[in-house]
Amino acid sequence: MKAYRKNPVGAHYGVGDWLLQRLTAVVMALFTVVMFLALVTEAPHGYAAWKAMFSGTLVRLSTMLFLASLLYHAWVGMRDILMDYLKATSVRLTAQSVVGFMLVFYLIWAASILWGR
Numbered sequence: 001m002k003a004y005r006k007n008p009v010g011a012h013y014g015v016g017d018w019l020l021q022r023l024t025a026v027v028m029a030l031f032t033v034v035m036f037l038a039l040v041t042e043a044p045h046g047y048a049a050w051k052a053m054f055s056g057t058l059v060r061l062s063t064m065l066f067l068a069s070l071l072y073h074a075w076v077g078m079r080d081i082l083m084d085y086l087k088a089t090s091v092r093l094t095a096q097s098v099v100g101f102m103l104v105f106y107l108i109w110a111a112s113i114l115w116g117r
Contacts, residue, residue: 021076024069031066060114067110071103 044050054060078099086092 018078021073024073027069028066028073031062032060054114064111064112068107071107075100075103090114 036054046054052064080098082092082095082099086095
């Protein structure tokens with residue numbers, strides 16, 4: 001009988017990413033519904049009202065959670081697409097690196113917008 005080896009390749013590889021992608025989808029859906037209801041019930045008019053709406057810590061944190069979920073969701077999807085269609089390792093790794101750096105850049109940019117002055 002063969003000894004069990006923990007190998008990243010096999011039948012269960014990607015289950016964690018699959019579950020996290022579903023979790024991020026739920027987070028994004030909940031945020032979208034809550035923001036939609038907030039905007040329908042009390043629509044901000046003008047820059048000052050929008051700024052006041054996003055000045056609360058809870059709104060900022062939930063928006064950052066939404067954006068982090070969106071970017072992770074995008075990463076898993078793009079990574080899978082690139083792995084499926086770019087067979088040359090150097091091209092695939094370059095494309096994944098560009099996508100990864102851009103997603104991190106977007107997260108930092110969003111944080112600077114939400115938490116900046």
